[in-house]
Amino acid sequence: MKIKKIKFIYFDIGGVLVDHVSALKKIANELKISEEKVIALFAKHCDEIDRGTLPWKDFESIFYNKLSPSSKLKTCFLESFVNNFEKIKETHNLIHELKDKFDIGIISNVAKDAFRLVKSKNLIPNIDYKAVVKSAEIKFIKPEKEIFDYALTQANVSQNEILFIDDNEINAKAVKSFGWNSVLFNTQNPSKSIKKIKKILSN
Numbered sequence: 001m002k003i004k005k006i007k008f009i010y011f012d013i014g015g016v017l018v019d020h021v022s023a024l025k026k027i028a029n030e031l032k033i034s035e036e037k038v039i040a041l042f043a044k045h046c047d048e049i050d051r052g053t054l055p056w057k058d059f060e061s062i063f064y065n066k067l068s069p070s071s072k073l074k075t076c077f078l079e080s081f082v083n084n085f086e087k088i089k090e091t092h093n094l095i096h097e098l099k100d101k102f103d104i105g106i107i108s109n110v111a112k113d114a115f116r117l118v119k120s121k122n123l124i125p126n127i128d129y130k131a132v133v134k135s136a137e138i139k140f141i142k143p144e145k146e147i148f149d150y151a152l153t154q155a156n157v158s159q160n161e162i163l164f165i166d167d168n169e170i171n172a173k174a175v176k177s178f179g180w181n182s183v184l185f186n187t188q189n190p191s192k193s194i195k196k197i198k199k200i201l202s203n
Contacts, residue, residue: 015167023084031069050109052136105131143174
């Protein structure tokens with residue numbers, strides 16, 4: 001099927017606007033515990049956090065109880081986590097380049113307090129977003145159809161006029177099955193992904 005002219009672009013946050021996995025590794029190194037265990041524990045509970053059913057303070061308790069580091073972080077886990085995010089500058093630059101040509105939105109599996117912190121620390125581009133879809137607000141997470149259906153109503157365009165950019169292959173494939181266009185973003189090679197995005201937008 002030929003791609004219809006794109007009118008709306010939805011960006012993910014983690015893995016697209018910021019590198020959050022590197023933040024988990026930094027926390028592990030600071031506490032002198034296994035990076036693999038920190039990442040695995042986070043992966044086990046992130047859906048609950050992002051759906052809004054597991055508060056960050058409760059995850060913090062799980063983190064210390066399960067991994068038993070010999071010391072604690074200087075701030076709460078959420079703040080330490082976000083403080084260690086690495087901004088993916090290439091994507092930020094792209095959004096500023098595109099903001100006057102396309103409607104831009106965000107779809108993220110994210111808790112409300114995490115989003116507020118990310119925004120306050122200027123880790124997402126400061127533009128006029130046409131829609132910001134936060135999983136914890138609507139209690140659905142990617143790749144569930146309901147979050148994309150909600151995002152579609154917010155965008156107010158046809159499915160095939162939306163380009164969705166996410167670093168998770170399951171999400172990128174799911175949204176295609178709903179009639180959207182998508183690009184699987186490579187966090188480790190942003191420039192390559194941005195070339196793909198620009199190629200689709202130029203068609």
